Amino acid sequence: MAAIFFDVDGTLVRWRGDYADVLTDAFERAAGTHRGEWLDHYDERFFHHFGAFADDPYRRAFADVCDEHAVGCDPEALAEALVAAEFDAVEPVPGVEAAVDALADRHTLGILTNGVPDVQFGKVAEIGLLDRFDARVASHDPEIGATKPDSDIYEAAKARVDAERYVMVGDDREPDVDGAREHGFETVHVDATASDLSAPDFRTLATLL
Ligand SMILES: [Mg+2]
Incomplete structure (x- = not known):
């Protein structure tokens, strides 16, 4: 898991x-x-x-x-x-619903976002996916008070879920890939401007699905 x-x-x-x-x-x-x-x-x-x-x-x-x-x-x-x-x-990034549903069957999913909690989680609720995410971490939660790529927000995320592996999926190189790797996450870099969810790090995604 x-x-x-x-x-x-x-x-x-x-x-x-x-x-x-x-x-x-x-x-x-x-x-x-x-x-x-x-x-x-x-x-x-x-x-x-x-x-x-x-x-x-x-x-x-x-x-x-x-x-x-x-x-x-x-x-x-x-x-x-x-x-x-x-x-x-807001609209869902194309392909994300199927990817989230497939991953939710076998893994614990979380949100790790820079932003105000109610706004960030509300946008995910708008596209009908919020209930797939058991761990929800937002930078501007008063208990967090740190934005990616600061160490504290990744550590807070890891503290929420006891898992063998931690993976970060995101579109932004510094917070979602470089910062996450530095703090113990495997990473999947997606391109939201593509017509379908793209995952250049196929090795990571393939071992998860
Ligand atoms: Mg982003």
């Missing part, structure tokens, strides 16, 4: 369009309008608060945008609109 952890964005789910469209949708839903400069400022402030592990980085970033640009809208309402817009905008 292996513990197989999946990244979320670009591995289990992807956006139907650009993220700018999702953010535009959120402003339109909550404020009834949007400006290009609001989107840019939001992105910059979100990553500032996210990087500082502030609680509720979405609301804090919208509060900064509302202050700076005199947007007459409640930051909390904007944050709720953004999460709803994100949930509406």
Whole structure:
């Protein structure tokens, strides 16, 4: 039995369009309008608060945008609109459902993601796969407080499941492959832009299936 952890964005789910469209949708839903400069400022402030592990980085970033640009809208309402817009905008990475179902028969599956727990796990719920993942680890869980490729998040994941082998499946080289290998995971690198789930590390996947 292996513990197989999946990244979320670009591995289990992807956006139907650009993220700018999702953010535009959120402003339109909550404020009834949007400006290009609001989107840019939001992105910059979100990553500032996210990087500082502030609680509720979405609301804090919208509060900064509302202050700076005199947007007459409640930051909390904007944050709720953004999460709803994100949930509406996700689709499964092609091929991932079959791979997850096949692996879930024989192994313990987990999520190992950089992000806010409710948002990250909610996106997986949107595509109908959350119940396949018994171990759920998100960087911005207050008990974790570390993002891939920091050691603490991989160690937290391993502490959740007692397994003979640990595997990380993900689309992003540094957090999902290099960092995971350094901390004792075998790795499967997927390309979410391909038309089907691709696994260049066929040796690892073949021994798991
Ligand atoms: Mg990813």
